[in-house]
Amino acid sequence: MLRLVANRVVSSVLSLFGASLFSFIILRLTPGDPARLFLGPFATEAAVAQLRGKLGVDDPIPLQYLAYIGDFLRGDWGFSYTTGEPVVRELMERLPATLELGLCAFAFAVCGAVPLALVAVHHHGRAADRAALAFSFFGLGVPTFWFGLMLLVLFFERLGWLPGPDGRLSLNVAPPSVTGLYTVDALLAGQWAKFLDAARHLILPAITLGMAPLGFLTRLLRANLLDIAREPFILVARSRGVSRWAALVRHALPNACLPALTAAGLLFGQLLAGSLLVERVFNWPGAGALVAEGVLRQDFSVAQAFILLSAVMYVLAMLVVDLLAGLIDPRIRHPMTLE
Amino acid sequence: MNEDTILEVRDLRAEYVSAGRRVAAVRGVSFTLRRGEKMAIVGESGCGKSTLALALLGLLDPPGCFVGGSVRLNGREISGLDDRAMRRIRGRDIAFIYQDAMAALDPIRSIGSQLCDNIRRHQPAVGRAEARRRAAALLAAVEVPDAERRLDHYPHQCSGGMRQRVMIAMALANNPDVLVADEPTTALDVTTQAQVLALLDRLTAAHGFGIVLITHDFSEVEAFCDRVHVMYAGRIVEHGPVASVLPHPIHPYTQALLATMPRPGLARLPAIPGLPPDLGALSAGCAFAPRCPVGVGRAICTTDAPPPGPAECHFASELASGVAAGSPT
Numbered sequence: 297m298l299r300l301v302a303n304r305v306v307s308s309v310l311s312l313f314g315a316s317l318f319s320f321i322i323l324r325l326t327p328g329d330p331a332r333l334f335l336g337p338f339a340t341e342a343a344v345a346q347l348r349g350k351l352g353v354d355d356p357i358p359l360q361y362l363a364y365i366g367d368f369l370r371g372d373w374g375f376s377y378t379t380g381e382p383v384v385r386e387l388m389e390r391l392p393a394t395l396e397l398g399l400c401a402f403a404f405a406v407c408g409a410v411p412l413a414l415v416a417v418h419h420h421g422r423a424a425d426r427a428a429l430a431f432s433f434f435g436l437g438v439p440t441f442w443f444g445l446m447l448l449v450l451f452f453e454r455l456g457w458l459p460g461p462d463g464r465l466s467l468n469v470a471p472p473s474v475t476g477l478y479t480v481d482a483l484l485a486g487q488w489a490k491f492l493d494a495a496r497h498l499i500l501p502a503i504t505l506g507m508a509p510l511g512f513l514t515r516l517l518r519a520n521l522l523d524i525a526r527e528p529f530i531l532v533a534r535s536r537g538v539s540r541w542a543a544l545v546r547h548a549l550p551n552a553c554l555p556a557l558t559a560a561g562l563l564f565g566q567l568l569a570g571s572l573l574v575e576r577v578f579n580w581p582g583a584g585a586l587v588a589e590g591v592l593r594q595d596f597s598v599a600q601a602f603i604l605l606s607a608v609m610y611v612l613a614m615l616v617v618d619l620l621a622g623l624i625d626p627r628i629r630h631p632m633t634l635e
Numbered sequence: 636m637n638e639d640t641i642l643e644v645r646d647l648r649a650e651y652v653s654a655g656r657r658v659a660a661v662r663g664v665s666f667t668l669r670r671g672e673k674m675a676i677v678g679e680s681g682c683g684k685s686t687l688a689l690a691l692l693g694l695l696d697p698p699g700c701f702v703g704g705s706v707r708l709n710g711r712e713i714s715g716l717d718d719r720a721m722r723r724i725r726g727r728d729i730a731f732i733y734q735d736a737m738a739a740l741d742p743i744r745s746i747g748s749q750l751c752d753n754i755r756r757h758q759p760a761v762g763r764a765e766a767r768r769r770a771a772a773l774l775a776a777v778e779v780p781d782a783e784r785r786l787d788h789y790p791h792q793c794s795g796g797m798r799q800r801v802m803i804a805m806a807l808a809n810n811p812d813v814l815v816a817d818e819p820t821t822a823l824d825v826t827t828q829a830q831v832l833a834l835l836d837r838l839t840a841a842h843g844f845g846i847v848l849i850t851h852d853f854s855e856v857e858a859f860c861d862r863v864h865v866m867y868a869g870r871i872v873e874h875g876p877v878a879s880v881l882p883h884p885i886h887p888y889t890q891a892l893l894a895t896m897p898r899p900g901l902a903r904l905p906a907i908p909g910l911p912p913d914l915g916a917l918s919a920g921c922a923f924a925p926r927c928p929v930g931v932g933r934a935i936c937t938t939d940a941p942p943p944g945p946a947e948c949h950f951a952s953e954l955a956s957g958v959a960a961g962s963p964t
Contacts, residue, residue, distance in 0.1 A: 527738060528733055528735055528738040528739050529738060529739050529740055529741050529742070531689075531694065531733070532731065532733045532739040532740075532802075533741065534694060534725070535692055535694060535725055535726065535730070535731035535733075536725060536726035536730070536731075536753050536756065536805065537722045537723065537724075537725040537726035537727065537753075537756055537757060538722070538756070539718065539722055540696075540718070547741045547744075550743055551741070551742065551743060554743075624743060625742075625743050626742075626743055626745070626789040626791070627742065627743075627789070627791050630789065630792065
């Protein structure tokens with residue numbers, strides 16, 4: 297297992313290197329002189345040259361790459377052209393919100409998909425199976441924007457059970473910041489009311505964001521489970537007195553999860569990258585909206601930092617996936633040592 | 636009913652729906668198994684023998700499958716019991732060995748945890764440590780070397796023969812009365828086959844359970860079994876003690892099947908002409924009639940079902956006397 301961990305960590309670092317190289321090249325390939333862009337058409341040649349020297353644009357390419365990586369690691373991600381704020385501060389304000397929503401949406405998708413797929417396979421070909429399939433199609437097909445609004449109309453406007461689209465909290469006083477995730481911070485500070493408020497604000501956006509992943513994972517798990525349920529070891533387990541349901545949950549499910557893990561990891565990375573639509577509908581102060589604005593205003597340093605940051609998220613998600621797979625599957629943990 | 640009878644099957648029928656048609660895979664099978672007896676069900680692929688095994692264990696699920704007839708285990712009728720009641724019987728009173736040991740174990744759980752699960756399922760009073768001790772003892776009983784250490788191994792770390800031994804250990808975990816072994820040696824190489832059969836032989840002698848061995852291999856039957864039942868198209872067409880059926884087969888199908896066995900001095904193996912019948916569309920008369928050398932041109936074979944008896948053939952007595960005259964095959 298230790299060897300597996302070391303292996304995966306090394307390959308993750310290599311992936312990150314590739315991603316950073318890619319994002320750097322994209323940056324360098326952008327036509328135009330950044331100094332000229334920054335200073336405008338009426339700046340003197342001398343001023344442009346001075347800025348070029350300051351920006352390091354004339355340095356050899358490998359040196360520029362090293363400087364770029366060094367800046368990124370030190371948290372110096374440049375300044376937003378439009379607001380003049382350091383990009384790192386803008387992103388770090390928004391990122392915990394995105395992270396919290398993404399985590400909840402992912403939890404919703406997984407916690408929904410597993411029982412749905414189990415029930416569908418247990419009642420394969422019958423009404424419950426068809427209902428689960430129909431539900432997953434709905435999840436995959438329903439427009440996020442519209443679905444979020446419908447949830448708001450029903451649970452906020454009509455029933456009044458849940459808060460409306462007013463961000464992460466009703467009264468915008470955040471709990472003492474530790475992780476930046478309001479629910480966690482509130483719990484850490486022992487503020488129950490604040491925790492409940494933050495959690496209630498999370499429910500509708502998390503469901504909206506998690507709906508498509510839920511549909512996708514349900515379909516994937518159902519198909520995997522159906523395959524595994526036909527494997528002889530399920531029949532053999534039943535021949536020892538295990539009930540159909542127990543054979544499905546204890547033997548088929550862990551086996552069926554293995555191929556679904558990779559897909560789940562990709563979905564997780566995608567959810568962490570945030571969603572412009574969901575953030576807009578619920579006024580959620582996440583990174584998705586910030587990046588979208590950055591792109592629209594040609595504020596590339598924001599987009600730039602975000603690209604590399606989401607690469608880090610994806611790589612971390614895939615690292616977790618690989619380690620989980622090793623934990624579940626002994627064939628990965630102890631590769632062939634046939635005696 | 637004999638004191639020693641542990642399994643009595645009467646007129647067992649099993650049908651399932653395949654591609655919208657009802658397929659009659661088992662059509663009225665009857666046999667009796669005594670304690671310590673090793674019984675064989677022999678037949679070609681597709682004759683219904685695996686379905687028969689699943690029907691005995693009550694593993695043919697409705698909807699999709701229909702099972703009828705009677706299965707009495709230790710005098711208790713178990714056919715038609717609900718799944719809840721069957722779960723207490725499966726793995727405890729009647730155990731199952733699957734043909735492909737490579738695929739019969741959960742690939743992501745250790746051998747020890749699968750064995751312990753099986754012990755504790757039917758003997759809930761047994762604690763974890765005790766279950767592990769018993770699991771190691773079971774592995775030792777099926778002659779797995781270094782049993783204690785093997786418990787922590789996973790199926791992919793074991794050879795095919797080793798896995799089949801683990802399967803046998805698992806089947807024995809709760810001292811069953813009946814062991815249904817569905818081609819337990821087909822996935823193994825020849826040396827391992829002989830070892831596994833010899834092991835089953837010793838275990839039967841030691842524990843006194845009865846074995847229903849499902850196979851297509853007469854040499855296994857000859858080496859291992861007391862009684863043989865030859866199955867064709869879902870029916871037992873001939874049965875009797877191995878010592879009399881194998882040297883003197885009566886039913887034309889048994890004769891043909893025995894003739895396909897490899898023997899020294901035989902340059903080319905004869906094959907039975909034609910294919911086993913489509914179990915979804917059986918006609919009246921004898922199911923073997925289209926392939927039978929004896930029935931050629933005899934009308935009764937295609938119109939009437941053959942009479943019951945040790946050999947289900949319209950001309951059993953004629954063939955038997957032919958056997959008596961010393962002209963088999």
